[in-house]
Amino acid sequence: MPTSSPSRHIRRPVDLRLYAILDPERARGRPLPELALAAVDGGVTLLQYRDKYGDTRRMVDNARAIRAAIAGRGVPLLINDRLDVALAAEADGVHVGQDDMTPEDARRLLGPEAIIGLTLNNEQEASNAAGEPIDYGCIGGVFATSSKVDAKPPIGLEGLAAVIDTARKDVPDLPVSAISGIDETNAASVIASGSEGIAVISAIFLADDVTDASRRLRNIVDASLAAYGAKR
Ligand SMILES: Cc1ncc(COP(=O)(O)OP(=O)(O)O)c(N)n1
Ligand SMILES: Cc1nc(C(=O)O)sc1CCOP(=O)(O)O
Ligand SMILES: [Mg+2]
Secondary structure: OOOOOHHHOOOOOOOOOEEEEEOHHHOOOOOHHHHHHHHHHOOOOEEEEOOOOOOHHHHHHHHHHHHHHOOOOOOOEEEEOOHHHHHHHOOOEEEEOOOOOOHHHHHHHHOOOOEEEEEEOOHHHHHHOOOOOOOEEEEOOOOOOOOOOOOOOOOHHHHHHHHHHHHHHHOOOOOEEEEOOOOOOOHHHHHHOOOOOEEEOHHHHOOOOHHHHHHHHHHHHHHHHHHHOOOO
16 A cells, blocks of 8 residues: 655645546536547646546546546646546546545545645635645635536635635645636636636536637636736
């Protein structure tokens, strides 16, 4: 078994500018590896495979196929919730929420090189992130979404700014992004609130042209980061 000391974790570098989450429920029946590559071609910097309904074998097969499709492109692949799938498919890490396996247990199982992300829903959870062996936090949900059945009430831009401020104060070296309902109309406001990037499902993977949608979002993020800067 891999062993790791979670309390002494040195954060892995992670580029949060455009984080695409690939979910078969939001793919319009199109092949996941092709969608993954199309998104990477458009400038996605981090990719997650999220599958709330897939059986384990399908998930491992899909994760392997996605990994093969984007191999050599420098874009890490994370698996939502499922450490076993991440290990079997040799993905780069996992994303866990507050009700999933703890970051400490995930770190112990995956080792120091894995990228581990954690959902932060409020200021208390941002504060509690201090000392967690994670590499980034993702704050949600900012706006309403149809992509998550058990989504919490949206916190809006003011809520986002408050959670980011708490993270900056209590966990200054933690990179943070934001999720839920983010698209071309509001991405700039998310960055202006202090986020280092955006995490997106439908604005990328429900688009007719996934590469074009990714490119437009990436341009908005880059321009907004240049204008507002990351506060960290
Ligand atoms: C980047 C990113 N942020 C948040 C989530 C949500 O995680 P969680 O709260 O565990 O909910 P599920 O996605 O597991 O339904 C995420 N997956 N990715
Ligand atoms: C996976 C996920 N987590 C959320 C949270 O609030 O924690 S919202 C969400 C889905 C985001 O999809 P879209 O970009 O289509 O709104
Ligand atoms: Mg989860």
